[in-house]
Amino acid sequence: MSVAERSGTAAADASGRGAAFASPAPAEELIVVEPLIFAASSPGRRGVRFPSATDTARHAASGQPDVPADARRGAAPRLPEVSELDLLRHFNRLSQLNHAIDLGFYPLGSCTMKYNPKVNEWAASRTGFAASHPLDPAACAQGSIELEWLLAELLREISGFAAVSLQPAAGAHGELTGMLMTRAYHRSRGEGQTRTRVLVPDSAHGTNPATATMVGYETVTIRSNERGGIDLEALREALNERTAALMITNPSTLGIFEDQIDQVLAAVRQAGAIAYMDGANLNAILGRFRPGEAGFDVMHFNLHKTFSTPHGGGGPGAGPVGVSERLAPFLPGPLPILVEGDPEEVRRNAWAGRTTPRARFALEDPATRPESIGRVRAFTGNFGMFVRAYTYIRSNGDAGLRAVSEDAVLAANYLRVRLADAYDLPYDRICKHEVVFSGRRQKRQHRVTTLDIAKAILDHGIHPPTIYFPLIVEEALMVEPTETESIETLDRFVDVMHGIAEQAAADPEALKRAPTTTPVGRLDEAGAARRPDLRFDFGTAAPGAEASASTETGAE
């Protein structure tokens, strides 16, 4: 911590904003926007207090074995000692340094930053759910299990898959689950050793190849064609008896629906491979395209994207997977099951807001599905997200979900058309929920990069689009407006983007200084990586540092 930070120097003045990195101020003069919580700490200060132990308890416990002296901690952890009010102000001030959906437009492509309805938060905080222990006897948790069962039924209907597991915690975790099931499926057919390659288009999210590696697969990259779709010829060439799966995002990361998807799926099936769909972009196709019905074998849902659960600054999300019949035996468990009662009757009643008499739910016994890949996490999933997603799906209903996709696609196409004059459109065709522009014109003509454009957008109270992704678009700007933004918000974004394009021509240097209105300016990321400062330095060695330095482990 710097001298300035210890004294709690308030926010920066305007004079130095936007200065280049050429003349960095000495480290000890760093200006601190909000001091670390540790700076508010004072020995003996207390926040939350707990009751004293009773004499009854002390007396009763006295004969029980105590923690051995050599297992006891020496020095107490140096956690902050702060009052509740100071704690609250600290985090409230920190929160004010963030951009968020609830503050302004957030067209971050591929992330579906739509409105997170408040009734969903109300729902998740019901005591009946919040105090429900994951290992409670099923008789105590009928509401939790019924909700999981109903959500899985709704996701099945939405996606057209045969079965759903809610367990995975996020999209990438759903991918991992899908690839582990793929591996288990091929092993069950005696092809585990031969099918070791996963085909991934060059437009894919980085999680797809990273997932393939985590299950021991080799990634083979498939090029896209000039229209932004999968090159069918390249795909057919790559598919063979060594192919375990094709992982594709549809609509793609270019925001384009794979208009030869039927042929792609036929080719994959013919090769004996598994067709995986990354469901990140499901928000575009609700009620229009059901991946399971179309012939995909497995897909993950991102409940935090399509079904509006808050993104939380990077989670928690939820990444349930849907599968075809042939992968169903391999789903992770335990699955919520209906052990007594007619599923059709239970659904009908639940859709009418009624509990079905005598219906009984449970978590399955793992022994009943010996081919399951097992658990992918300790319990049945990010349940709090399930409550929110269930509330959202029921609020919207069939008509509402269809309208979600219609309006999401409408908004993206509106921006595509309105901004086509100012920014290059490498794939100028009807898009789905997002549109990918290129800043190459600005870069070539004015040496203004996409990064500069993004930073300039920040000065207008708008979160920039996803940038430099997908990798196949030079200087990419990936814009996903979502369905919940009004036309006035979209028009204002258009005006901002036009203004920036004009400024790129008139005063490119100004864009290089952006942002100038944010709590901090452009940060020295290279320096952060070169000299990692990943934790508060208390001024002495970390507890245990001495032990770790003196221990030979034989590791790198």
Added chain:
Amino acid sequence: MAYSPHTAADHERMLAAIGVDSIEGLFADIPPAVRAERFAVPPPLTEQEVRAEVTRLAYRNALPRVSFLGAGAYRHLVPAVVGEVIGRAEFATAYTPYQPEVSQGTLQSIYEFQSMVCELTGMEVASASHYDGATATAEAALMACRLTRRERIAVSSAVGPQTRAVLRTYCSGPGIEIVEVGADLAESGSGLTPVERAAATLDDTVACLVVQQPNFFGGIEPMRELVDAAHDAGAQLVVLVEPTSLAVLEAPGAYGADIVTAEGQPLGIPLSYGGPYVGLMAARMASVRQMPGRLVGATRDGAGRKGYVLTLQAREQHIRREKAASNICTNQALCALAATAYLAAVGPAGLREVAELSMLQARHLAAALEAAGLGVRRFSAPYFAEVAISVTDAARVHAALAERGIVAGYPLWDEYPELADTLLLAATELTTDAEIAELVAALGEVAV
């Protein structure tokens, strides 16, 4: 759509600008052969209708009046101020801080989280969060394989069954072999991981020894000896800890652990039927480049202001793709924030009170059952806040108590056939003398 801002006129304007006649024109690229044939989702509900449906389901949960259930998820006080912090929309409705200039709130809070996790565990570096304690442990084992370039893992059977199940799942893909070190479950045994057995299992093909402290049965493992056994074989020591216990038990960094993981749920996160929780991971700085998950580092801007950024991203999937250390992307940031706010709210004194009250009530509970002649401690070793108790006719008794609204812990015999008639009972600071008295009285009645 329940949350649509668009009027009919807005729709007209947008369609006209695009140059299509109707919305249908925007979906013409979906091949007719694969267009959805059905979409039998129930009709929309208004807010009052959806609240009624949610209320119906929430009330269907017959929450126990009294519970001694733990086994990986614990009923602790969630201070109101923690809920207030994570309820801030600026935290809750932001995403991964890709644009640090407008994400300093999230980034600095993660830096504070990393700092507190390092301090609790005595380690040098902590990641921004994982899905839960079990996945963090599985990722730690894979990390140990990368660090040692070995492809076998040893795990104590006193690591919780859910965690071991996740470890098996994660290892099944790349084909990493798992060897189990059986805990001492003999009658009047310790319930701990035998050091000799661990040492005999470890050799130069084993990447790590995975243990839990306190272990699944609440027992306090001989960590220094286990660390030595691992290091003698050139293996890493991965330990899954219970975070509140670190107010009382030795910091893993002090006994030489290489990778530390934890289920962070006890730190201000509601039970919520199993999630969202948060996985913690901490390690040595020398291992940081093989560490999975996001990391936040401090830096500065051009005007000399201190700021925070995602850093060392060359480990991550969006940069390295198939060469990444993990595929993890979205993690559990808001739960990590809850843990950060919790640790700040209780401070070192409060965390110690939580740990000591939990321990005391667990011992009170065990003593009361023993004194009443209703149960005996199954293991001899000292324990933290969870204790295995043998009870006559345990399955019937457990069910009979559940009918009275009392959950008498977690039945162990399904996962540990040696532990017939044994229940794992947990206490926390919320466990009252009256609840213990009620359990003893009710058990006395149903045990007849």
